Amino acid sequence: MSEYVVAGCGIIGLYTTFHLLDRGIDPKKITVLAQHFPGDESINYASPYAGGDFSCITDDDPKTLFYDQYTYTNLKKIQKALGGPACGLDRYTSTEYWDIKPSKEKIDSLASYLDEYKVISPAKYPKGVQYGIQFKSWNFNCPYFLLNLKVYLENNGVKFEKTILTHITQAFISSHTKIIFNCTGLGSHSLGGVNDSNVYPTRGQVVVVKAPHITENVMRWGDDYATYIIKRPYSNDQLILGGYMQKDNWTADTFKDETEDIISRTTKLFPKIIDKNPNGDKLEILRVVAGLRPSRHGGVRIEKEVVGHNKFVVHNYGASGYGYQAGFGMAYDAVRLALINDTKF
Amino acid sequence: MSFVGGGAECSVNGNAVSQFNKHTQQDRSLQRQTAGSPGFVQANGFKQDNAMNLRDRQQMDNFMNNGGAQNSFQFQPMRHELNVIQQSNPNPQLSNWSNEFKTHSPSPIQHQPTPVNIVKPNSPINGNWAGEFHHSADPRQQQQQPQQMSNMRGIGGVGGYRPMMAMPLVANAALQQPQAQQPIQQEPQVDWDNQFQQIEQLTNETKEAEPDTKEGEVETIQREGSPEFVIDDKYQATFQEVWDGLNSEALEEDFITQQYEDFKNTQKDTFNADMSQWEKDFARYVSTRAHFGDYQFEEKSNNQFLDLPADADPYEIGLQLMENGAKLSEAALAFEAAIQKNENHIDAWLKLGEVQTQNEKEIAGVTALEKCIELHPENSEALMMLAISYINEGYDNAAFATLERWISTKYPQISDKARQENPSITDEDRFSLYNRVSELFMSAARLSPNQANMDADVQVGLGVLFYANEEFTKTVDCFKAALTIRPNDPVLWNRLGASLANSNRSEQAVDAYFKALQLKPTFVRARYNLGVSCINIKCYKEAAEHLLSGLSMHQVEGVENGSTLNHNQSTALTETLKRAFIAMDRRDLLELVKPGMDLNQFRGEFNF
Numbered sequence: 001m002s003e004y005v006v007a008g009c010g011i012i013g014l015y016t017t018f019h020l021l022d023r024g025i026d027p028k029k030i031t032v033l034a035q036h037f038p039g040d041e042s043i044n045y046a047s048p049y050a051g052g053d054f055s056c057i058t059d060d061d062p063k064t065l066f067y068d069q070y071t072y073t074n075l076k077k078i079q080k081a082l083g084g085p086a087c088g089l090d091r092y093t094s095t096e097y098w099d100i101k102p103s104k105e106k107i108d109s110l111a112s113y114l115d116e117y118k119v120i121s122p123a124k125y126p127k128g129v130q131y132g133i134q135f136k137s138w139n140f141n142c143p144y145f146l147l148n149l150k151v152y153l154e155n156n157g158v159k160f161e162k163t164i165l166t167h168i169t170q171a172f173i174s175s176h177t178k179i180i181f182n183c184t185g186l187g188s189h190s191l192g193g194v195n196d197s198n199v200y201p202t203r204g205q206v207v208v209v210k211a212p213h214i215t216e217n218v219m220r221w222g223d224d225y226a227t228y229i230i231k232r233p234y235s236n237d238q239l240i241l242g243g244y245m246q247k248d249n250w251t252a253d254t255f256k257d258e259t260e261d262i263i264s265r266t267t268k269l270f271p272k273i274i275d276k277n278p279n280g281d282k283l284e285i286l287r288v289v290a291g292l293r294p295s296r297h298g299g300v301r302i303e304k305e306v307v308g309h310n311k312f313v314v315h316n317y318g319a320s321g322y323g324y325q326a327g328f329g330m331a332y333d334a335v336r337l338a339l340i341n342d343t344k345f
Numbered sequence: 346m347s348f349v350g351g352g353a354e355c356s357v358n359g360n361a362v363s364q365f366n367k368h369t370q371q372d373r374s375l376q377r378q379t380a381g382s383p384g385f386v387q388a389n390g391f392k393q394d395n396a397m398n399l400r401d402r403q404q405m406d407n408f409m410n411n412g413g414a415q416n417s418f419q420f421q422p423m424r425h426e427l428n429v430i431q432q433s434n435p436n437p438q439l440s441n442w443s444n445e446f447k448t449h450s451p452s453p454i455q456h457q458p459t460p461v462n463i464v465k466p467n468s469p470i471n472g473n474w475a476g477e478f479h480h481s482a483d484p485r486q487q488q489q490q491p492q493q494m495s496n497m498r499g500i501g502g503v504g505g506y507r508p509m510m511a512m513p514l515v516a517n518a519a520l521q522q523p524q525a526q527q528p529i530q531q532e533p534q535v536d537w538d539n540q541f542q543q544i545e546q547l548t549n550e551t552k553e554a555e556p557d558t559k560e561g562e563v564e565t566i567q568r569e570g571s572p573e574f575v576i577d578d579k580y581q582a583t584f585q586e587v588w589d590g591l592n593s594e595a596l597e598e599d600f601i602t603q604q605y606e607d608f609k610n611t612q613k614d615t616f617n618a619d620m621s622q623w624e625k626d627f628a629r630y631v632s633t634r635a636h637f638g639d640y641q642f643e644e645k646s647n648n649q650f651l652d653l654p655a656d657a658d659p660y661e662i663g664l665q666l667m668e669n670g671a672k673l674s675e676a677a678l679a680f681e682a683a684i685q686k687n688e689n690h691i692d693a694w695l696k697l698g699e700v701q702t703q704n705e706k707e708i709a710g711v712t713a714l715e716k717c718i719e720l721h722p723e724n725s726e727a728l729m730m731l732a733i734s735y736i737n738e739g740y741d742n743a744a745f746a747t748l749e750r751w752i753s754t755k756y757p758q759i760s761d762k763a764r765q766e767n768p769s770i771t772d773e774d775r776f777s778l779y780n781r782v783s784e785l786f787m788s789a790a791r792l793s794p795n796q797a798n799m800d801a802d803v804q805v806g807l808g809v810l811f812y813a814n815e816e817f818t819k820t821v822d823c824f825k826a827a828l829t830i831r832p833n834d835p836v837l838w839n840r841l842g843a844s845l846a847n848s849n850r851s852e853q854a855v856d857a858y859f860k861a862l863q864l865k866p867t868f869v870r871a872r873y874n875l876g877v878s879c880i881n882i883k884c885y886k887e888a889a890e891h892l893l894s895g896l897s898m899h900q901v902e903g904v905e906n907g908s909t910l911n912h913n914q915s916t917a918l919t920e921t922l923k924r925a926f927i928a929m930d931r932r933d934l935l936e937l938v939k940p941g942m943d944l945n946q947f948r949g950e951f952n953f
Contacts (some may be wrong), residue, residue: 044674063525067825236390305922306920306923306927307927308927309924309927310924336740337741338738339739340737340738340739341737341847342877342921343842343843343846343847343877343878344705344707344737344843344873345733345736345737345809345812345839345840345843345844345873345875
């Protein structure tokens with residue numbers, strides 16, 4: 001009876017719910033409360049607009065490296081549960097370049113678990129690149145994957161209720177509710193009882209094009225820019241081109257000059273987009289969209305807070321642009337915290 | 346919030362603890378009485394969810410809305426309730442007990458038990474007290490929960506237990522129904538727990554404490570006995586009874602065999618015959634721990650043991666401090682100093698880990714134990730302590746892998762034999778790992794089924810495994826068995842208490858914690874657990890006192906900081922203290938709780 005409530009139905013909330021089931025929690029004891037569900041669109045609902053794939057976007061602090069590794073290695077479990085790659089989770093080769101060579105910790109970590117990992121020889125680097133690797137990634141058809149994940153959880157008995165929370169304690173919907181998982185992402189900035197002023201959006205814009213001839217990912221991380229090409233699985237040949245990392249930019253508007261800049265950068269990074277395009281140099285743009293990555297100064301916040309007598313909130317937000325690739329590891333940590341027993345042996 | 350034993354199962358008049366239950370049941374009614382409310386809500390059952398919910402909700406509203414009229418009414422629920430009962434109940438035994446029970450003392454004091462409360466601090470235990478209590482033959486242990494407590498993990502398949510019919514429990518494992526264990530989950534998690542553990546340590550930040558003027562004490566804490574309480578006698582009595590029961594019959598050889606047979610019965614459908622190589626498993630474990638989070642030493646200026654003459658051995662001093670009942674924080678500093686003299690001092694790392702975990706500084710303890718194992722991979726003491734710390738922190742698979750290593754270290758013949766029988770390697774998952782390790786421990790237990798040569802640590806390991814599988818009654822059995830070997834081990838008493846608390850037998854848990862504290866008053870972890878259990882039975886003020894008492898034991902002599910040392914502060918203690926204040930509806934107190942707080946600000950209201 002709603003012993004566990006997950007607030008927020010983005011990728012973080014869904015990963016958290018999946019992990020609760022993984023830990024053996026009875027799905028009937030779980031309720032997900034959210035303003036937006038998969039299928040909805042809103043600038044306040046970041047998850048559908050993500051790239052998305054597993055990338056080297058993340059920092060090299062130990063926790064984040066762990067979250068990445070955990071997610072990467074355990075996604076196959078989710079894929080299997082959802083019936084295979086057709087759920088919108090498939091694997092393609094990724095080539096990633098850095099203008100500034102990443103730290104040893106980051107490199108060592110990636111090398112230790114990425115499949116089909118290899119370092120690209122410097123002779124092949126684009127001009128200005130200091131380091132490049134190739135590996136087998138995970139690709140998400142984000143809106144579709146979210147929906148399938150929700151359906152899976154629902155079929156297993158998890159309840160989903162559409163709610164707008166103005167204060168986190170409103171999520172204690174039943175006298176039996178003991179733990180709330182706060183997976184509200186950007187919402188934690190202004191949600192009563194949380195009011196995390198460290199939360200801020202990092203705006204991105206992407207251009208979705210038709211590209212049946214591209215079946216891989218290419219990325220380049222610059223000092224103040226990110227250029228990426230991400231194949232969207234089971235999407236009728238959609239390819240995601242991006243992007244931008246605009247801190248503290250709250251606008252949902254999209255801009256023509258940004259679109260042009262994205263196409264310019266991505267086709268320069270990966271000329272095959274145009275060279276092998278069945279339509280010649282006419283690239284069919286299906287959609288242009290902006291999303292607000294739920295970032296946080298100090299990184300993700302995963303901690304347990306006492307808010308009332310036998311009432312706890314486990315915060316799990318701030319995943320910025322790596323919710324899909326690190327979120328399952330974050331869920332592991334959040335659920336671990338939630339389930340720790342008070343008593344110490 | 347279930348509550349054991351409040352009904353017909355207990356032998357009502359004779360069982361002092363059940364009276365205690367009744368106190369707290371009525372106690373809760375009193376708690377609902379706030380200033381200005383019309384009257385006493387007589388609630389016999391505590392399962393009045395609606396009322397509870399309203400109260401909780403009020404609390405939360407107050408908490409969240411900076412509640413206007415704070416309820417500054419300080420009630421002493423136990424005191425009032427006991428007065429009420431005293432007036433109405435002519436049973437002298439009960440009044441005596443209830444007088445003793447007016448407050449929970451933070452530290453048990455020896456006294457001579459008489460029907461009238463005469464307290465002589467520090468007088469020796471009088472063995473005649475057992476006669477004071479007219480217990481019926483039924484021990485509390487007969488109150489088996491017919492169902493498993495509602496647990497958060499919700500792993501299905503743990504069926505009902507048949508109540509135990511005779512003492513001791515441990516000898517009657519035959520009555521336990523085989524557990525139909527369902528697969529826990531299929532998830533290769535060994536690496537994650539270990540790996541994440543190390544990362545937690547790396548990112549653990551310490552917060553600077555505010556300076557204060559209070560000085561701590563090095564010597565054993567002697568407390569003045571308040572005339573109002575004498576808790577320990579009653580606990581001694583009930584424990585003596587337990588003890589007598591446990592010791593009156595030799596543990597039947599059947600016990601261990603039966604444990605094993607039960608286990609095999611439950612495993613027959615799911616038992617995974619494939620075994621991994623021990624070394625490979627542990628190598629995997631060790632490699633993920635290659636980068637230890639470094640132990641956070643205290644500031645040099647705060648560690649008096651760094652300034653000793655060259656011929657003084659801080660390690661020996663640390664041992665002496667522990668022997669003499671000094672504060673664990675002091676002993677920890679001594680061991681830190683020993684390590685700073687010689688960073689490869691294996692025993693100092695071991696002792697530091699032991700001390701810090703007992704001091705309720707788990708992460709510090711874990712870091713130290715991991716370092717000890719790094720230096721001395723076969724250190725079975727460190728391995729067992731580490732496994733238990735992992736369980737405490739929710740890193741179950743790390744715990745299993747560590748227990749596996751412990752067995753292969755201490756009982757290599759068992760692990761060798763198993764490896765010979767099952768050399769193949771399979772995909773690692775939590776369920777297989779759990780089964781394999783449990784099987785090893787069962788085999789080890791069967792090696793010495795007689796009480797005479799039973800290995801207490803095997804029982805501890807088994808207990809921990811059962812706990813991880815939510816078989817709480819078996820956990821209790823195992824710790825009781827361990828206690829038959831080492832009856833004066835305060836750490837085992839605390840573990841017994843923890844397993845009772847996890848079985849929702851909070852009042853019995855409290856007994857066990859008091860026993861641990863009687864043996865070792867500086868045992869902060871036992872105080873912490875006592876605080877947790879007091880919250881669970883709604884004795885919030887007492888809980889706060891135990892927790893504050895524990896926190897005060899983190900103060901050390903000569904350190905200007907009146908609260909606690911800078912590093913390795915115990916979040917468990919402060920977070921639980923907050924819970925107690927929230928439950929008391931005392932936002933003013935809640936706001937005072939922060940790292941580096943001055944404990945003196947609580948002394949006006951709380952006795953510690």
